[in-house]
Amino acid sequence: MTEPLIDARGIHTYYGASHVLHGVDLSLSRGETLGLMGRNGMGKTTLIKSILGVVRPRSGTVKIKGADMTRSAPHRVALAGIACVPEGRGIFPNLSVYENLVMAARTGAEGRSDWSLERVLHAFPRLRERIHHGGGQLSGGEQQMLTIGRALMTNPDVLILDEATEGLAPLISKEIWRIVREIKASGIATIIVDKNFKAVSAISDRCVILVKGAVVFAGTSESLRAEPSLHERYLGV
Amino acid sequence: MDLGSFLVQLLNSIQYGLLLFLIASGLTLVFGIMGVINLAHGSFYMIGAYLAWSLTAKIGSFWLALPVGIVLTVALGMLMEWLFIQKLYARDHLYQVLLTYGLILAFEELRAIIWGNDVHGVTVPAPFTGSIPLTETLSYPVYRLWISAVVVVLAIAMYFLIQRTRLGMMIRAGAANREMVQLLGINIRMVYRFVFAFGVALAAFAGMISAPVSSVFPGMGGQVLIVSFVVVVIGGIGSVKGALVAAILIGLVDTFGKVTTLEIAGFNVLPELSGMATYLLMAGVLLWRPEGIFGKRL
Numbered sequence: 001m002t003e004p005l006i007d008a009r010g011i012h013t014y015y016g017a018s019h020v021l022h023g024v025d026l027s028l029s030r031g032e033t034l035g036l037m038g039r040n041g042m043g044k045t046t047l048i049k050s051i052l053g054v055v056r057p058r059s060g061t062v063k064i065k066g067a068d069m070t071r072s073a074p075h076r077v078a079l080a081g082i083a084c085v086p087e088g089r090g091i092f093p094n095l096s097v098y099e100n101l102v103m104a105a106r107t108g109a110e111g112r113s114d115w116s117l118e119r120v121l122h123a124f125p126r127l128r129e130r131i132h133h134g135g136g137q138l139s140g141g142e143q144q145m146l147t148i149g150r151a152l153m154t155n156p157d158v159l160i161l162d163e164a165t166e167g168l169a170p171l172i173s174k175e176i177w178r179i180v181r182e183i184k185a186s187g188i189a190t191i192i193v194d195k196n197f198k199a200v201s202a203i204s205d206r207c208v209i210l211v212k213g214a215v216v217f218a219g220t221s222e223s224l225r226a227e228p229s230l231h232e233r234y235l236g237v
Numbered sequence: 238m239d240l241g242s243f244l245v246q247l248l249n250s251i252q253y254g255l256l257l258f259l260i261a262s263g264l265t266l267v268f269g270i271m272g273v274i275n276l277a278h279g280s281f282y283m284i285g286a287y288l289a290w291s292l293t294a295k296i297g298s299f300w301l302a303l304p305v306g307i308v309l310t311v312a313l314g315m316l317m318e319w320l321f322i323q324k325l326y327a328r329d330h331l332y333q334v335l336l337t338y339g340l341i342l343a344f345e346e347l348r349a350i351i352w353g354n355d356v357h358g359v360t361v362p363a364p365f366t367g368s369i370p371l372t373e374t375l376s377y378p379v380y381r382l383w384i385s386a387v388v389v390v391l392a393i394a395m396y397f398l399i400q401r402t403r404l405g406m407m408i409r410a411g412a413a414n415r416e417m418v419q420l421l422g423i424n425i426r427m428v429y430r431f432v433f434a435f436g437v438a439l440a441a442f443a444g445m446i447s448a449p450v451s452s453v454f455p456g457m458g459g460q461v462l463i464v465s466f467v468v469v470v471i472g473g474i475g476s477v478k479g480a481l482v483a484a485i486l487i488g489l490v491d492t493f494g495k496v497t498t499l500e501i502a503g504f505n506v507l508p509e510l511s512g513m514a515t516y517l518l519m520a521g522v523l524l525w526r527p528e529g530i531f532g533k534r535l
């Protein structure tokens with residue numbers, strides 16, 4: 001199977017009258033780690049939502065493993081093997097840590113089941129300590145770990161991390177990046193949306209930079225690192 | 238009041254309270270999880286009672302009428318959710334009240350067309366026709382005890398379903414963050430459809446099992462609807478536990494309000510004002526805890 005896991009072409013997305021994405025292309029191959037970068041408001045989260053089926057693109061196609069899922073409901077996209085750690089985390093505060101994890105558990109789209117509750121708790125020892133606490137009682141970093149752990153419980157082929165380290169203390173961020181590397185090593189393809197150029201380019205194979213809803217750079221992380229003028233122009237504040 | 242009649246009244250209030258809980262639990266679940274105010278909930282109670290009467294007459298057995306009635310009302314709930322209720326999730330409460338009030342009128346009209354406007358009764362089914370003697374002169378009907386027992390079993394099953402099963406976790410998660418539940422690959426529309434149909438079936442089942450102890454009559458849904466909303470408000474919106482406590486409280490206040498004599502300053506306060514007792518209880522609880530006994534802080 002050489003087909004890309006995600007193949008989005010010519011995505012135009014609107015919020016009401018405002019034209020947010022202007023014909024964006026994005027593809028992700030098996031096992032690949034892709035960094036999606038850009039300043040605030042450039043359309044990164046909208047692109048993710050367009051792929052996930054949360055927002056309907058006005059035109060363009062989203063193919064998941066070759067199947068057209070542009071108009072599919074979000075749960076169908078998820079069942080096809082795409083898991084997401086959304087911006088703002090989205091844990092269920094009224095459920096315990098255990099329940100947050102268990103409610104999401106299933107065998108993956110291609111039959112993989114290696115991410116069990118035991119493995120998730122092994123990867124996140126902090127969650128094991130707080131297993132019976134309510135989701136709402138966790139610190140920001142613990143909530144982030146819970147969201148990642150919960151996404152892994154669905155045994156996905158793709159994990160999308162939207163601003164996974166935003167607002168976290170440096171030490172916690174480091175811990176999150178360690179886990180992301182572990183996920184990458186386990187063969188799950190990832191899309192990492194983040195503003196931290198150094199951390200993202202260090203872990204990703206390829207990078208895409210969005211400016212005002214259009215792709216201004218798409219290439220290997222190596223080539224991006226080699227051109228400091230690019231990240232200054234597109235990512236600098 | 239002597240001990241015997243006190244015991245009878247106590248059993249009556251618990252039985253009434255448990256039945257109220259059965260109706261109100263569906264209301265509070267739909268309200269708490271989907272955010273929909275369903276004024277037509279009382280109609281499902283009425284439909285249950287009429288189904289019990291007509292199916293018992295057709296099939297010849299109350300015990301066969303029950304499962305058939307449950308299947309029919311679950312299907313009705315699914316259909317209602319698909320046709321009407323799912324359009325209301327993203328809408329303001331005003332639309333919900335308008336549409337579900339319209340449903341009350343439609344159901345009353347359909348009831349008149351299908352079953353007519355007469356008052357009916359269902360005979361108490363065997364083997365629960367007898368009574369248990371409490372004192373030399375007082376006894377308590379076994380069927381009423383059976384009703385209480387069934388509701389207690391259902392309440393425990395409901396607690397287990399919501400707190401211990403994965404479906405229950407999905408339902409609670411859906412109340413907190415609908416979009417996130419979908420992103421985990423769960424079809425939230427089907428979860429909501431199940432919750433609504435479950436609530437409809439509970440209310441209808443309450444109507445079915447109460448048919449042999451109270452008559453089956455037009456407009457019976459309206460009465461229970463108002464008390465059910467009082468239960469939901471006292472217990473705290475969305476709290477099934479709260480609904481149970483509130484329903485028992487109302488059962489006690491309503492029943493004992495009717496049989497207690499209380500004179501204050503030459504005025505007969507009870508039982509003359511017993512019709513207000515439920516609402517006074519609600520006012521009192523709301524002054525103490527505006528969010529209801531088990532509600533989330535407002």
